[in-house]
Every structure is written in structure tokens, then in C-alpha cells.
Amino acid sequence: MDFLQPTTWSEALTLRAERPDALAIAGGTDVMVDLNFDRRRPGALLDLGRVAELREWQVAGDRVRLGAGVSYARVIEELGTQLPGLAMASRTVGSPQIRVRGTVGGNLGSSSPAGDAHPPLLAAGAAVEVASAARGSREIPLGEFYTGVKRNALAPDELIAAVLVPTATGPQQFSKIGTRNAMVIAVAAFACALHPDRRGVGTGIGSAAPTPRRAPDAEVFLAGELEGAGLWESRGELPETLARAFGERVAAAASPIDDVRGSAAYRLHSLAVMARRSVMWAWAQYQHDLRKAA
Amino acid sequence: MRITCTVNGTGQEVDDVWAGESLLYVLRERMGLPGAKNACEQGECGSCTVYLDGEPVCACLVAAGQAIGREVTTVEGLADGERLHPVQEAFVECGAVQCGFCTPGLVVAAHDLLERVPRPSDPEIREALAGNLCRCTGYEKILDAVRLAAERQTRR
Ligand SMILES: Cc1cc2nc3c(=O)[nH]c(=O)nc-3n(C[C@H](O)[C@H](O)[C@H](O)COP(=O)(O)OP(=O)(O)OC[C@H]3O[C@@H](n4cnc5c(N)ncnc54)[C@H](O)[C@@H]3O)c2cc1C
Ligand code: FES
Ligand code: FES
Numbered sequence: 001m002d003f004l005q006p007t008t009w010s011e012a013l014t015l016r017a018e019r020p021d022a023l024a025i026a027g028g029t030d031v032m033v034d035l036n037f038d039r040r041r042p043g044a045l046l047d048l049g050r051v052a053e054l055r056e057w058q059v060a061g062d063r064v065r066l067g068a069g070v071s072y073a074r075v076i077e078e079l080g081t082q083l084p085g086l087a088m089a090s091r092t093v094g095s096p097q098i099r100v101r102g103t104v105g106g107n108l109g110s111s112s113p114a115g116d117a118h119p120p121l122l123a124a125g126a127a128v129e130v131a132s133a134a135r136g137s138r139e140i141p142l143g144e145f146y147t148g149v150k151r152n153a154l155a156p157d158e159l160i161a162a163v164l165v166p167t168a169t170g171p172q173q174f175s176k177i178g179t180r181n182a183m184v185i186a187v188a189a190f191a192c193a194l195h196p197d198r199r200g201v202g203t204g205i206g207s208a209a210p211t212p213r214r215a216p217d218a219e220v221f222l223a224g225e226l227e228g229a230g231l232w233e234s235r236g237e238l239p240e241t242l243a244r245a246f247g248e249r250v251a252a253a254a255s256p257i258d259d260v261r262g263s264a265a266y267r268l269h270s271l272a273v274m275a276r277r278s279v280m281w282a283w284a285q286y287q288h289d290l291r292k293a294a
Numbered sequence: 295m296r297i298t299c300t301v302n303g304t305g306q307e308v309d310d311v312w313a314g315e316s317l318l319y320v321l322r323e324r325m326g327l328p329g330a331k332n333a334c335e336q337g338e339c340g341s342c343t344v345y346l347d348g349e350p351v352c353a354c355l356v357a358a359g360q361a362i363g364r365e366v367t368t369v370e371g372l373a374d375g376e377r378l379h380p381v382q383e384a385f386v387e388c389g390a391v392q393c394g395f396c397t398p399g400l401v402v403a404a405h406d407l408l409e410r411v412p413r414p415s416d417p418e419i420r421e422a423l424a425g426n427l428c429r430c431t432g433y434e435k436i437l438d439a440v441r442l443a444a445e446r447q448t449r450r
Pocket of ligand 2: 333339341
């Protein structure tokens with residue numbers, strides 16, 4: 001096995017193209033487990049840890065361009081205001097040791113349906129920026145990035161450069177069900193985002209379908225009801241019945257399975273509950289934000 | 295592959311390292327530093343916790359090559375010669391050590407917490423140690439040890 005250690009992004013892309021047998025490694029929190037347990041024996045490791053470009057983030061217009069190599073610890077520390085949903089989800093990842101090493105790019109690379117970065121990124125309307133030495137970079141809307149269980153739209157000669165996340169214009173929430181607080185793979189997870197600027201609602205479901213996915217019907221339904229009742233302007237109370245109906249529509253968008261972590265029925269139930277609560281919390285925050293502004 | 299890095303302040307160089315090897319394996323089996331323990335090899339237990347460039351990480355999840363040119367501090371590097379670090383002292387005094395397998399990782403994690411937060415609250419201690427499992431003590435004595443170390447360090 002070779003150890004490839006590019007120090008620039010263009011070198012990384014060249015090596016990616018030259019060595020189809022190489023496995024990219026960022027924080028290593030997924031890759032090393034596979035190596036330690038003999039689950040993978042790639043011809044080479046392509047270490048992205050020394051590519052400084054990947055560890056940067058900057059504001060680009062109304063989006064944050066988050067380098068693939070930014071760790072969860074840094075998202076929590078540096079991006080709580082711009083990307084509150086992703087920061088909340090990052091706080092629930094593994095343990096301090098895992099959050100120091102694990103990256104959002106690695107979560108996308110693994111594309112596990114249980115990955116915690118996916119629901120808030122879906123709810124925010126993010127896109128993935130990927131690149132190859134031959135064709136330069138392209139942007140993939142996140143919903144099209146996931147193609148199956150632990151599969152994604154990355155071509156063999158491509159690497160993930162960054163994730164492009166619209167800066168929050170309203171409250172965002174994240175909920176996750178597991179057996180304890182630390183170190184838990186989600187049994188089910190849910191993220192929602194209120195977009196008052198365009199009077200929209202965003203959603204993201206985790207661990208309850210072959211891929212992370214949105215709940216488009218629930219989004220349209222809630223945005224329509226808020227509009228119809230004039231709630232975006234009045235910032236009045238969100239009726240409990242409306243939150244409940246939203247929760248049911250979120251659950252209806254999922255297609256979970258029974259597995260060791262939980263049954264499909266439990267996942268559907270918990271999703272409906274998490275969606276109802278998350279949207280109530282987000283709405284309360286939206287009401288509070290006005291009072292703060294006033 | 296050759297690995298050169300600084301471990302506990304001393305330059306180290308080892309050859310013939312396999313590219314898929316973990317930093318934990320290199321420390322224990324090639325550098326003769328068995329302080330960091332190997333229990334789960336999957337990031338779940340924290341017994342292999344070491345500092346990598348000042349940040350606490352699971353050494354079992356760091357590829358050996360990722361440590362080239364970096365600074366590693368293991369539990370062996372915390373004491374001042376024969377004098378234990380206050381965190382280590384507190385672990386001994388409070389009975390926070392039974393079989394001792396989790397201790398090196400917990401000591402490094404607690405050391406890191408007190409460097410960042412000299413007077414941590416109980417929730418802060420629990421959160422900081424959430425990645426370290428102990429099968430023996432029931433954790434109460436470990437919490438006592440961290441509180442005691444915090445008290446002594448801030449009094450100095
Ligand atoms: C103890 C433990 C607890 C965990 N808890 C959680 C949790 O609570 N929630 C959660 O979501 N995950 C969890 N994980 C999984 C893991 O930490 C995350 O998936 C993390 O985001 C992976 O990031 P990484 O940088 O470590 O990726 P790596 O392991 O380095 O890589 C992961 C995958 O992404 C690919 N990759 C990485 N970077 C790129 C890139 N730039 N371009 C193309 N491909 C790339 C790699 O080839 C590999 O296939 C846990 C893992 C452990 C060991
Ligand atoms: S041996 Fe590394 S976390 Fe358990
Ligand atoms: S003292 Fe035995 S595992 Fe902690």
C-alpha cells in the first residue's frame with residue numbers, strides 16, 4: 001500500500017486521476033476503522049490532510065463555501081451563526097476526539113444514510129462542489145449527490161472540494177434519536193430550516209431511507225399554511241395541529257427499514273415527533289428574533 | 295515508509311511502517327510507548343487518546359503517515375520526570391484507577407479539558423470525557439479526580 005501525500009489541491013487532483021486504486025483519507029474516522037478491521041485494502045491512501053485549501057471556509061455571496069476538510073469542532077466553533085443547523089448537528093457527532101478529526105467532506109464522502117451532516121445541509125439547500133484534474137469543478141445539488149446506500153455521484157477521478165451552504169436567514173433546528181447522548185449513530189434524525197427571506201421551509205431526514213432525503217411535500221405544505229394564515233408577517237403562534245400535520249408529512253416521506261438500531265415503525269414515529277418539535281422550536285425562535293429586533 | 299515526528303518533545307524516526315498502520319500501532323509497537331492503550335481500534339473507547347499537534351485524538355484513527363512532521367504527546371509525556379502531573383496525582387488519590395486500562399486516555403482527555411477550561415462545571419467534565427469508556431469505576435471517582443485536579447491547579 002502506498003501513502004500519497006499531496007500538499008496542494010492540484011497535486012491532489014492529479015494523484016486522484018493517476019491512482020484509481022487509492023482511497024482518499026481526511027480525518028480518517030471512517031477510513032481507519034475499515035483498515036483496522038480488514039474491511040478495505042486499497043492500493044494506496046491519498047491523504048488530504050496536508051491540503052491547506054480544503055481546511056478553509058469563506059463567505060461567497062449568500063453562501064458559505066465550506067472546505068471539505070473543515071472539522072466538526074471548527075464548524076461548532078466558527079460557524080454557529082452562519083450555519084446553525086450544521087453546527088447543531090456537529091455537536092452531536094461522536095465525541096470530542098471524533099469531532100476534532102472528522103470532517104464534513106468525509107461525511108459526504110461516506111454518504112452513510114446515518115451521517116449527521118446530511119439533514120441540516122439538505123434543509124439549508126446546500127450543493128457539493130467536486131473537481132477533477134481533467135474537467136475542473138462542477139456543482140451537484142445535494143439532493144442529487146446521494147445515489148444509494150453509501151453511494152454518491154462522485155466520479156472516480158473526482159474529489160470533493162467544498163460544500164456550498166446558503167447562509168441562514170432564519171432559525172434552523174436539528175434532532176437526533178439514539179441510545180445515549182455521546183457517540184451515537186442516529187436511529188433517526190431530522191433537520192428543519194425556516195427561510196423567511198423567500199418564505200420557504202427546508203427539511204432533511206437521516207437514517208430513515210436508503211439515502212438522506214428531504215420531505216418536499218411537508219416543506220410545501222407548511223410554507224403554504226404559514227403564508228395562508230399570514231404567519232410570516234404576524235409571527236403569531238404556530239398552531240400545534242399544524243406542527244403535527246407537518247410531522248406526519250415528514251414521516252410519510254421516509255422509507256425506513258428494521259435493523260439492529262431500531263424498527264421501521266419506531267423510526268417513523270420518532271421522525272413525526274422530532275419534526276413536530278423541531279418546527280415548534282424553530283418557530284419560537286422566529287417569534288423571539290422579532291422581539292429582539294424590535 | 296519512514297515516519298519522522300516529535301513524540302513527547304523528542305524526535306523519533308522509524309522505518310518500514312506499513313501505509314495502513316495507525317499512529318497507535320506505531321507508538322506502541324515501533325516506538326516502545328505502550329501508554330496509549332489499544333482496546334477497540336474504532337474510536338469508541340478513547341483509551342488510545344493522545345495529543346496530535348495539541349489536539350486530543352484517537353491514535354487508532356490516525357494513519358501513521360498523517361503524523362509525519364507533527365507533534366505527538368502521549369500520557370508518558372505528561373509527568374515531569376518522576377513527578378506525576380496533578381491530573382495523574384488526582385486520579386491516584388481519588389481511586390479513579392482500577393484495572394487502569396482506560397486511565398491513560400482519560401488522563402489525556404482530562405488534561406486537555408483543564409488546559410482549556412481551568413474550572414469546568416460537571417456538565418463540561420462529562421462532555422469532555424464522553425469519548426472515554428471505563429468498565430470498572432462507574433465514573434464517579436473519575437469525576438472526583440478531575441474536580442480535585444482543577445482545584446489544585448487553579449490554586450497554584
Ligand atoms: C467513534 C465514532 C463515532 C462516530 N459518530 C458519528 C456521528 O455521531 N455522526 C456521524 O455522522 N458520523 C459519525 N462517525 C463517522 C465519521 O466520524 C463521520 O462520517 C466523519 O464525517 C468522517 O469524516 P473523516 O474526515 O474522518 O472521513 P474519512 O474517514 O477520512 O473519509 C470518509 C470517506 O470520505 C472520503 N473522503 C474524505 N474526504 C474526501 C474528499 N475531499 N473528496 C472525496 N472523498 C473524500 C474517503 O475516501 C472515505 O470514503 C463516527 C465515527 C467514529 C469512529
Ligand atoms: S482504541 Fe482507539 S478509541 Fe478505542
Ligand atoms: S479502570 Fe478499568 S476500564 Fe477504567
